[in-house]
Amino acid sequence: MVFVFHVNDMHGSLDGYPKIAWLIKQYQATNANVMVVSAGDGFSGNPYVDQYTPPGYPMIDVMYQSGFRLSAIGNHEFDYGQAELNARMSQTSMRWISANITVSGGVLQQPVATFATNFPGGMELVFLGLTERNSQGIPSTHPDKVLGLTFSDPITVASGFAALPRQNRAVIGLTHIGAGTDNSLATSCSWLDVILGGHSHSVIEGGSGVSGTPLIAQTGTKLAYLGVVRLRFVNGQVTEKSSTLVPVAGIAGEDSAVRTLVDGYMTNPFMDAQIATLSVTLSGQSLLGSFMTDGQRHVTGAVAAFQNNGGIRVSSLPAGPLSRKQIFELDPFGNELVTYMMTLSQLQALCAARSDLQVSGIKINKSYSPYRLTDYAGTELGSGPHKVALSTYLASTTSFSFESGPVYAGMTTADALIQYAIDTATIGTPEAQPRIGSW
Numbered sequence: 065m066v067f068v069f070h071v072n073d074m075h076g077s078l079d080g081y082p083k084i085a086w087l088i089k090q091y092q093a094t095n096a097n098v099m100v101v102s103a104g105d106g107f108s109g110n111p112y113v114d115q116y117t118p119p120g121y122p123m124i125d126v127m128y129q130s131g132f133r134l135s136a137i138g139n140h141e142f143d144y145g146q147a148e149l150n151a152r153m154s155q156t157s158m159r160w161i162s163a164n165i166t167v168s169g170g171v172l173q174q175p176v177a178t179f180a181t182n183f184p185g186g187m188e189l190v191f192l193g194l195t196e197r198n199s200q201g202i203p204s205t206h207p208d209k210v211l212g213l214t215f216s217d218p219i220t221v222a223s224g225f226a227a228l229p230r231q232n233r234a235v236i237g238l239t240h241i242g243a244g245t246d247n248s249l250a251t252s253c254s255w256l257d258v259i260l261g262g263h264s265h266s267v268i269e270g271g272s273g274v275s276g277t278p279l280i281a282q283t284g285t286k287l288a289y290l291g292v293v294r295l296r297f298v299n300g301q302v303t304e305k306s307s308t309l310v311p312v313a314g315i316a317g318e319d320s321a322v323r324t325l326v327d328g329y330m331t332n333p334f335m336d337a338q339i340a341t342l343s344v345t346l347s348g349q350s351l352l353g354s355f356m357t358d359g360q361r362h363v364t365g366a367v368a369a370f371q372n373n374g375g376i377r378v379s380s381l382p383a384g385p386l387s388r389k390q391i392f393e394l395d396p397f398g399n400e401l402v403t404y405m406m407t408l409s410q411l412q413a414l415c416a417a418r419s420d421l422q423v424s425g426i427k428i429n430k431s432y433s434p435y436r437l438t439d440y441a442g443t444e445l446g447s448g449p450h451k452v453a454l455s456t457y458l459a460s461t462t463s464f465s466f467e468s469g470p471v472y473a474g475m476t477t478a479d480a481l482i483q484y485a486i487d488t489a490t491i492g493t494p495e496a497q498p499r500i501g502s503w
Contacts, residue, residue: 066187067091068236068293069131072103072262073285075140076110076396078126078326080287080312085130085319087290087310092131097183100131101191103262103282104138104240109377111392112330119144122329124156130322134179136193137162138240138262139203142210143397146172161193161238164221170212178225186232187297192225192256194218194239194249196263200461206399207460218245219252229255231300236260243268243282250278257302258293270307281307288312335392338385340485343492347380349373353422354494355381356395357453359481361425362488364403364473366453367445368411368425371477375399375457376422386485395478399455404469407448412437414452414464421458424494440495 106123163177180190197215234257242264256278265285273279283289289309296304357369412434429436437445449467
């Protein structure tokens with residue numbers, strides 16, 4: 065029997081690794097046929113990981129010490145930039161794979177497509193790595209972070225590896241492409257034995273696999289579960305395959321060395337220090353987005369500021385002390401803050417350009433065409449130009465026109481929010497609530 069342990073979409077979570085390491089060692093004590101892998105997105109979400117110097121290092125250190133030896137490359141592996149990803153990959157013996165990334169003008173080291181490992185008795189596992197790409201043909205990260213890289217269709221690329229299956233070998237897709245695309249992959253590449261996926265944060269146990277059909281499993285996000293795949297070989301063929309999910313919180317023991325390592329990384333008085341007080345709980349994208357954009361306006365003097373919903377990474381901030389850690393959890397991506405000068409018509413067009421934006425500084429009445437824009441007192445905005453603030457990510461992923469810009473604020477959007485919190489000291493409900501019309 066071969067055991068493959070897997071996780072995905074950890075997003076900086078460290079606290080579950082002592083339990084995972086303990087359970088893996090219980091298996092390794094009695095079985096040499098154990099492999100531990102990740103389906104990607106180890107970074108972005110925990111300030112103790114993302115704001116560490118160098119960024120992301122605590123994650124790869126803890127993973128390796130917990131027994132992980134292989135990872136797919138997920139979209140958030142690019143959040144620190146290609147040079148930082150190169151550096152993290154070089155700092156660990158853990159391997160990273162992706163078959164559908166081609167480096168043309170980027171600085172990323174060309175990933176290998178597959179990874180093979182052999183076990184006593186002649187059994188072999190071959191892992192095929194695949195990375196997500198969105199409708200723009202790149203992973204869901206800041207477009208500037210993947211310049212010079214080409215991301216081919218993962219299913220088309222995987223189909224070119226149909227010669228991988230052979231005697232004494234199981235072929236496993238280690239994918240970060242989402243559950244829906246994993247299902248399509250299983251249909252197109254039925255020669256795969258197993259697909260261990262990520263990206264969609266799905267909880268898919270897999271159960272008992274059917275011969276001739278790939279078993280698909282995924283463990284949710286942030287180490288809620290540890291996946292365990294069991295493969296039995298008879299006469300060189302995989303005759304049994306099954307998958308279960310183990311709730312990490314329910315694992316009985318902890319590895320003391322990994323616990324000490326995690327506790328060291330999770331101790332940061334500067335990050336934990338109170339920088340302001342929230343007099344109310346801020347819950348939901350509208351309130352949190354307004355809070356974030358209030359920070360952008362505070363440091364830039366902009367008339368209006370915009371935030372995309374996908375960049376709002378917590379569901380609420382409770383009333384009471386507010387720390388830097390909470391700010392970085394809310395806004396973990398390190399996007400720079402920029403301003404543009406826009407005429408009224410250009411600002412109206414930006415407001416109408418996408419449906420996933422939050423805004424502060426102005427109110428928007430969508431019952432007019434073009435939209436009627438006013439300040440909070442109800443006075444209509446003049447012809448401009450007006451200073452508008454937003455992140456470089458939003459600027460790179462939105463089509464809009466402007467009179468001049470960008471002007472860089474010299475800080476990230478999270479840094480701006482921290483400065484706003486410190487300067488304001490006690491923060492109540494953002495003034496932008498409620499808005500006119502629907503946004």
